[in-house]
Amino acid sequence: MSANSAEQARLLNVVLVKAGRTKISYEAELLDDDGTRIAVRAPWAGDGVRDFGFVRFEEGDVFTEYYWRNRWYAVKEVRDAEGGLKGWYCDITRPATLSGSGSELIVEDLDLDLWRSADGTDVRRLDEDEFEDSGLPEADPQAAAAAVAALDELETLAREGGFDALLA
Incomplete structure (x- = not known):
């Protein structure tokens, strides 16, 4: 395999889907895939x-x-251009899936989010009104319950010291 092919194999397209439509799609470098976490x-x-x-x-x-692939969230560490940690933005999602070819990571956003600042002093739940307005609680009560449980889990981790153990 050429160096260029190896480099291409390390890239995938992240596709964030919301309400059945692609919200955003972008290229990302694959760092790790252990079969459960990507x-x-x-x-x-x-x-x-x-x-x-x-x-x-x-x-x-x-x-x-x-x-x-088995949890109802994504955790995103955010750093500025100089490498300074801004914090973590967490999306409540259905478990992620890779396309059959492995070139696309498909993530269904369920409207709930959580922010934790770099120093841990600011932890906030976001978009709970959007979640209620989405119709998911009525249309799929089991998925809605899993989403709320995921948000609760992330908030507990965020308030009790952060995501280090989760992301290690």
Whole structure:
């Protein structure tokens, strides 16, 4: 295999799906896949700056993202262009899947999110109103219960010292 082929094999397309539609798709470097957890790294893939008020995602930011095939969330470590840790943005999702060819990581976003600042002083649940408005609690109560349980689990980890053990 040529060096170029090896490099291409290390890239995958992360596809974030929301309400049955692709919300965003971006190329990421595959760091690890142990069969349960998939780790990738990618630059900020959004358009321009996204200012949440408590953190800004902007050009130059680097996301190291962890997805599980058996858990209902993704944890994304966010660093600025100089490598400084901003914090962790967590998406509540259905368990991630790889496409048959292994070139696409498919992640279904369930509207709930969690933020933990780098120093751990700011832990906040996000988008609970969007989750309620999504219709998932009525349409699929089991999935909604799994999503809320995942958010609760992440919040407990975030408040009790962070994600080091989870991401090790």
